[in-house]
Amino acid sequence: MYQDTFEEDDLVAEVELVAQARYSQQSDVEDNFDEDSTQQQPSAVQIPDGVRNFIMHFYRNVLDSNVYELHNIYDSSFNKLTDKYYTKQAWPEAEVIAPLVNDDQVFLTLYRELYYRHIYARLTPTLEHRVHSYENYCDLFNYILNSEGPVNLELPNQWLWDIIDEFIYQFQSFSNYRDRLKNKTEQEITLLRTSPQIWSCYSVLNVLYSFIQKSRINEQLLVSKNGGDMMEAAGEYGSRPLYKMLGYFSIVGLLRVHCLLGDYMLALKMMDNIVLNKKAMFARVTACHVTTYYYVGFAYMMMRRYADAIKAFSTVLAFIQRTKQYHARSYQFDQIAKKGDQMYALLAICIALCPTRLDENIHSQLREKYGEQLFKMQKGEESLPIYEDLWQYACPKFIAATGVNLTKTENDQLNDPHANQLKIFMSDIRNQIMLPTLRSFMKLYTTMGIDKLAKFLEVDAEELKVHLLILKQKSRQFKSVTGNLLEGEYMPTSDLDFCLKQDVVHIAESKVGRRYADWFLRNINRFEDIVAALEQKA
Numbered sequence: 001m002y003q004d005t006f007e008e009d010d011l012v013a014e015v016e017l018v019a020q021a022r023y024s025q026q027s028d029v030e031d032n033f034d035e036d037s038t039q040q041q042p043s044a045v046q047i048p049d050g051v052r053n054f055i056m057h058f059y060r061n062v063l064d065s066n067v068y069e070l071h072n073i074y075d076s077s078f079n080k081l082t083d084k085y086y087t088k089q090a091w092p093e094a095e096v097i098a099p100l101v102n103d104d105q106v107f108l109t110l111y112r113e114l115y116y117r118h119i120y121a122r123l124t125p126t127l128e129h130r131v132h133s134y135e136n137y138c139d140l141f142n143y144i145l146n147s148e149g150p151v152n153l154e155l156p157n158q159w160l161w162d163i164i165d166e167f168i169y170q171f172q173s174f175s176n177y178r179d180r181l182k183n184k185t186e187q188e189i190t191l192l193r194t195s196p197q198i199w200s201c202y203s204v205l206n207v208l209y210s211f212i213q214k215s216r217i218n219e220q221l222l223v224s225k226n227g228g229d230m231m232e233a234a235g236e237y238g239s240r241p242l243y244k245m246l247g248y249f250s251i252v253g254l255l256r257v258h259c260l261l262g263d264y265m266l267a268l269k270m271m272d273n274i275v276l277n278k279k280a281m282f283a284r285v286t287a288c289h290v291t292t293y294y295y296v297g298f299a300y301m302m303m304r305r306y307a308d309a310i311k312a313f314s315t316v317l318a319f320i321q322r323t324k325q326y327h328a329r330s331y332q333f334d335q336i337a338k339k340g341d342q343m344y345a346l347l348a349i350c351i352a353l354c355p356t357r358l359d360e361n362i363h364s365q366l367r368e369k370y371g372e373q374l375f376k377m378q379k380g381e382e383s384l385p386i387y388e389d390l391w392q393y394a395c396p397k398f399i400a401a402t403g404v405n406l407t408k409t410e411n412d413q414l415n416d417p418h419a420n421q422l423k424i425f426m427s428d429i430r431n432q433i434m435l436p437t438l439r440s441f442m443k444l445y446t447t448m449g450i451d452k453l454a455k456f457l458e459v460d461a462e463e464l465k466v467h468l469l470i471l472k473q474k475s476r477q478f479k480s481v482t483g484n485l486l487e488g489e490y491m492p493t494s495d496l497d498f499c500l501k502q503d504v505v506h507i508a509e510s511k512v513g514r515r516y517a518d519w520f521l522r523n524i525n526r527f528e529d530i531v532a533a534l535e536q537k538a
Helices: 008-021 030-040 049-064 067-085 094-101 105-122 127-146 157-179 186-194 201-215 217-225 241-260 264-269 286-302 306-327 333-353 360-376 380-394 417-431 435-442 450-457 461-474 516-537
Strands: 447-449 476-479 489-492 496-501 504-509
Touching (some): 049 094, 067 157, 094 105, 105 127, 105 157, 127 186, 127 201, 157 201, 157 286, 201 241, 217 241, 241 264, 241 286, 264 286, 286 306, 286 333, 306 360, 306 476, 333 380, 435 496, 447 450, 461 476
Antiparallel strands (some): 447 504, 476 489, 496 504
C-alpha cells in the first residue's frame, strides 16, 4: 500500500525542493508572466471599499477562529462580491491586500487559495498561475503538517473539503494541460521539462496520505465502525477538527485520484473504514457527498459490478432530489446539477446492461432525461455509439501517472489515458451488446429451439451459444452485502434463468412478479366479507 511509503518527511523534502527551484528556471519567461498578471490585476487604489472592509472582516474572523461566521463569509459573502466586482478579472493579489491584514502570511496563503481558485473557475489560468497555485498549496500544507505541534487554525468543513477538492482538480487540470504539447511555446516546454516536481502525481499522493497519517483518521473510523469513540484513537492531531476533517476528506480525495489513474480496486480500498450511509461524515458537505457516490459508482461500473453501481447512483440521486431546494442557493449548485446529470447517464448504461427495478422518482427522471437512449441501447450493434457518447459525457477526465514524455515530437504516438479507458469499456460493451435483445426474446417463451432463437437474432446457432454463455455469466455478479465496498458474494441479478438441453433452451423466471389478478381477487373477497358483516349488524 502507498501508506507505507508516504511520510511527512517526504512532504518536507518536496516543499523544500520547490522552494529551492522556485523560478530558478524561469528567468527567460518572467517578463511574459509579469506582463500577463499586470493586465489582469487591478491596482491597490482600485480596491472597492466593500471589498476592503470584507477582507479586514475576513481576517479578524480567521484570527478569532470564528467558524460559524467564516462559513457565511466563505459560502456567501465572497461569492456575492465576486459576482459584483470580479466576474471578468482576478481578485486583488495577496501583496496588494497585505497591508490590510498586517502582512499575516497564514491568512495571505489562505487568501491565495481562494484567489487562484477564482481564476480557475472564472478566467483562464496561465502557466504562471498553475505554478504559483501549486507553490501556495505547498506552503499551506507545509504549515499545517510540519509545524511544531497542531496549528491554531479552524476553518469550516465546506472550505476544508473545497481545499482538497480544488487541489485535486488543479492537479487534474495541470496534467491534461501538460500532456497537450500542441500550441505550447519552447519556453513553456522548457519550464515543464526542468520542473517535473510541479504538480507531480507523487507530490499529490504524498499530501493526501500525509493528512491521513497525521490525523489517524483511519484508526478513528475503525474504532467508530466497531462501536467505540473516535477520540480514543485520535491522538494529538486527530483530536483537532482541522486535521480530522482534512484527513477524512483526503480519503475521498484518494478515491477520486485513483479513479482518475484507472486503479478502481485501490480506489474502493481507500473506503474500507467508511460506511456509506446518512450518518457518514461526508454527508456534512453536499459536494463531498455527491463526489463520494459518483466515484464509488463509477469504480463499480468499470469493475463490471453494475448492480452495486446502480445502488450507489440511485442513492445519491434520490438524495439530490430530496434536498435540491436547499442547495439551490449554494454557489456549487451548477456543479452538483451537472454531476447529477452525469450520474443519470451512467445509470442509464448500467440499467441497459443489468435491468433492475428503480425507485419510481428516479425511474421517471431517468426516462425523461435518457428515455430515447435507453430505447436505442436495446438495438444490438446499432447502440454502440450511444454507449460511447454517454460514457464520454459522464466519465471523469483521466490522467496519466507519469505524464507525457516532453522530449517527444508531435509525430510520436502519445499514451492517452482517456482513450485507454474508453477502449476497455467499449470492449466489454461489445462482448454483451446482444444481451438486451436476447433477453427480450427469452422473456416471451418458456422453451425455445436454438435454431428458432438464432433466426430471430439473425445469427448462426454456434454464435448464439456463445451469447447464451455470456448471458449466463453476466446474470451473476459480485455484489456487496456488507459495509466493505470490495467484499461481497456472487448473486443472481437477472429475472431470467435458463438452461440448454439438446438444442432446446428452457427458460424460467427467477424473480416472479406480483400476480395482480390474485391480489384483486383476494381483496374483493375481503371487501365482500366486510360488507356482509356490516349488513348483519345493521
